[in-house]
Amino acid sequence: MEDKELIERCQRGDLDSFSEIYSLYSKNALGTAYLIAGHKGIADDIVQETFIQCFLCIKKLKAPEAFDVWFYKILLRTGRRMVKKHNKVISVADRNIEDFSAESGFDCGIHRSETRMAVRSALDKLSLPLKTVAILYYYNDMTVEEIAKVLGCLSGTVKSRLHNARKKLYCELNSVFYDNQEDRFNIL
Helix, strand or coil: CCHHHHHHHHHCCCHHHHHHHHHHHHHHHHHHHHHHHCCHHHHHHHHHHHHHHHHHHHHHCCCHHHHHHHHHHHHHHHHHHHHHHHCCCCCHHHCCHHHHHHHHCCCCCCCCHHHHHHHHHHHHCCCHHHHHHHHHHHHCCCCHHHHHHHHCCCHHHHHHHHHHHHHHHHHHHHHHHCCCHHHCCCCC
16 A cells, blocks of 8 residues: 555544554654664654654644655654653663664664674764754655655755765764774765
């Protein structure tokens, strides 16, 4: 079934359709929320609140084909609010990314535990706007235009943030993995 038709059925009150939407989006939503919040408990709360808001407001969605953008707007807004609310400092060493990845099924394409920890740590050092753009682009495979719609900004702003995030990640990851200049890799 096409996503647009599924959304329209959900707007008409079909609970099975909403259950299907949950099945389709929950895994990526949890992964995205985890990358934003850095803590599985907070990520679970973000996803739960996002789906509640989605359920309550889906009838107001005027363009069912824009569900992805609408959904991620809610997810990011909820995530920012809950991260501010919890405002806890959780060290990277306290996080068990392997358990999270196995439990959620969210595979970010990084296979080694040390590499995952280094990437997670590098992401944590980014400001929230840079981190958000990087997560949406690399982990959710969204285009620059889609991210601009989700964030409510110009595509040039997204490109700039993505460029700055890449530069900072490049510096951070090169300093972690390579001791001398000849061995450095290039992600730019």
